[in-house]
Amino acid sequence: MATSGPVPQNLRELLDRLENEPGKDRKVVETRRAINQIGLLLRKPLQNIPTEPVLLRPLIKAATPASLEITSARWSRLKSLLAFGLRRYGIDLQPARDVAGHSPVWKALASLAPDRASFIALSRFMSFCSREGISPDAVTEQVFSDFAEALQTRSLHQTPSAISRGAINSWNRAVATVSEWPQKVIPLERHSRFYSFAWDAFPESFGKDVEAYLAQCAVTDIWSEHSKKASRPKTIELRRRQLRQLASLLVLSGLAIEEVTSLAVLTKLDNARAALQQQEVRKDGVVPRSLAEHAWLLKTIARSWTKDPVSAEALGNLAARLNTASREMTERNTSRLRQFGVSTNVDALLNLPARAFAEAEGAAIVTPKIARRVAFALAVDLLTVMPLRINNLTGLEFDRHIIVLGRGKRQEMLVVIPAAEFKTGKTFEMRVPHSVVERINRFMERYHPVLAPQGAAQLFVSPKGGRRSTTAFSRAVSNFVKQETGLIMNAHLFRSLAGKLHLEEHPEDTETVRRLLGHERSETTHRYYVEARTTRHMQRYTDMIEQRRVSAAAAQPLKVRRKGAGK
CATH class of the missing domain: 3.90.15.10 (Topoisomerase I; Chain A, domain 3)
Known part of the structure; x- marks a missing residue:
């Protein structure tokens, strides 16, 4: 039963509302305890934990229940109780998979699912349609779009996009294999992380030029002006993938795919910049570390394959500017290493x-x-x-x-x-x-x-x-x-x-x-672990200050001035 009043904006307000309820409903009491435990787990004051599902979801995703010895079963129960409290006070939250919530027509259709995996993937969608009063014959692309929007904005599930896309895939599989299923195929947009075009979408001459270049990479050539060792098979496969990505980015930036006829087109400075900047756009303005690698590859090709020294020099300069992240360990790894500054965490991993x-x-x-x-x-x-x-x-x-x-x-x-x-x-x-x-x-x-x-x-x-x-x-x-x-x-x-x-x-x-790590040069090891050495030096300094304070306190005992002294 939802209680009237303003919708709580954070868990502190939600807990206050629950504590002010008359009576001693067992589930309400359990939910109060759950909210306090979730606050401890998220390591935030309750007033700093929002109730808005879109903002709450990443906090829950980052939680580490095992750090407080919370079992997976207990963690599931805590999240279930939190969802109960949120709904009780007006937070519009999508329920989890609920077979009992299917209407009779959806129950009948669910029994025809081609396999259990399809049934599970469609269960939330069927519950959604049951609540919205939508029959199977009325399902359209827009209905699936509304379902995806509800998951994205009103769900605590960690992968809302995967659920909605999985439901579409399972629906279409049922359309293809079950004659009694509503014969409506739902278009599924290509996932944003897949942007590369197939090789046969490019002009044949481009693919031939790429393969000729890669064949040359597989050969050791000590007589070349830029003497090199043969690249390993895995490196060649990586280069093939990178060149397809770059060519696809160039097309996405606006160049007609028919114009991508050779590597010379790709290494032309304006085109190279356009391709690299398109990747930045895809990443919402974040410059990924891979851009520097792509720029170095283009520079190498311009120098040794397309024989364009002007573009090679410019691309080398660009790669150096993009190479900001490779000088040190990534911030994510540095952040994750900090958890091992606590000896109990090291012990937990080693044991x-x-x-x-x-x-x-x-x-x-x-x-x-x-x-x-x-x-x-x-x-x-x-x-x-x-x-x-x-x-x-x-x-x-x-x-x-x-x-x-x-x-x-x-x-x-x-x-x-x-x-x-x-x-x-x-x-x-x-x-x-x-x-x-x-x-x-x-x-x-x-x-x-x-x-x-x-x-x-x-x-x-x-x-x-x-x-x-x-x-x-x-x-x-x-x-x-x-x-x-x-x-x-x-x-x-x-x-x-x-x-x-x-x-x-x-x-x-x-x-x-x-x-141990197989670094070619000592400089690489020093560069990646400079922060660990700096932290140790900082600790030496703070230890020295603490020792001096102890000595100072012994030499000059602290005299506390009474309030009003000196009047």
């Missing part, structure tokens, strides 16, 4: 693998869910002791990369990655600590068979066999760390953490960090 393994050992039967949790724990284990790039981690194979020497207590394990597979072009070799060897052996014995087809060589294997997707696995590891410890972590941040932790123990030993 996570052993804890997860110990908890899994208590299970009588190993389910896929338990085995996946152990796999993520092992990934954290390896990333902690040898901060590999995620591509190398997901590619680890026994006998090829993981070499076992000896037996029993004398057994040693090495991770060896050939130069051709490592970013630096040098072979990586590192001994695995004994405690991690034990966990790898236990993983292979008890948990790996649950996840992998028989005979799979990969340490981290996909359900269908073969290596895991780097993007999906990286995301899964990040989610695992957040759920287990409350820490915001990505796979690549383990490399930065390795440098931070080592330099805290050995402030002057940047050479170990350089070799």
Whole structure:
């Protein structure tokens, strides 16, 4: 039952309204406690936490329940109670998926969904239509647009766009596969992050020029004026993708696609600027780090391929100006590293693998869910002791990369990655600590068979066999760390953490960090970790001041002047 009065603007006002309610409704009392707990979790005064869903949603997204030892089930309950309180006092909030809320005609249609995934994806949309009195035969593109708008402005769900797009995809799949489904296909706009045109949309001559250039990149040419080593296959694939992006940006900036006939068109200074500026427009005025990389690529092509020294020089100058972000660690990584300035957070991460393994050992039967949790724990284990790039981690194979020497207590394990597979072009070799060897052996014995087809060589294997997707696995590891410890972590941040932790123990030993992270030059290591060194020097200064204050207080005891003294 909603109470009359003005709509509360923040959680403090909402809590006051709930506390002033007569009676002792159990759910209201529980909601009061939930709001206080959410305030603690968000680390903000309640008066600074807005009730407007659009403003509240990112705060909830950034929350780390595990940091206060709040389980995922309890966190779901807290959010449910918060939604109850918001609706009770007039906040127009879209409910979560609610099967019971479907009208009879929508229930009948839901039973025809082609699969359970489609049913789940359409459930919120069906609830929305049921509440709005819209029948299945009346569904149009505008109805889906209204649904998307409601999710965006009146929902606490973290991915409103994904829900609305998923509903459209599932609707269209049902149209195609279920004859009784309303035969209305809903157009789905291409996601804004996908902007590149297909290669066959460009003139054939452009594609041929690109492939000729990339073929030349794959060859070592010591006799060239700009002597170079052959680019690795992954680098060539990256260059191919970057050139398609740049050509697409140039077209989006206004140049007819028919005019993009060669790389010379792309490296022409005005065109290069237009393409790069179009990316800035796409990013709402933010200059992404990738722009500098794109500018360097165009400069290289202008110098060595299209033989345009004037454009090459101008593009080199532009790239240097765009290269503002690459001089230091990104602000996001720097910010995330600060959470490890607290020793309990470091301890939580370092203890996570052993804890997860110990908890899994208590299970009588190993389910896929338990085995996946152990796999993520092992990934954290390896990333902690040898901060590999995620591509190398997901590619680890026994006998090829993981070499076992000896037996029993004398057994040693090495991770060896050939130069051709490592970013630096040098072979990586590192001994695995004994405690991690034990966990790898236990993983292979008890948990790996649950996840992998028989005979799979990969340490981290996909359900269908073969290596895991780097993007999906990286995301899964990040989610695992957040759920287990409350820490915001990505796979690549383990490399930065390795440098931070080592330099805290050995402030002057940047050479170990350089070799551990595979930096070509010491300057790179110094540049990325200058903030850690600066912070340490600042701490020395503040420690000195505190010591001097203690000495000063001992030498000159503090004399408190009484009020009115001296009159």
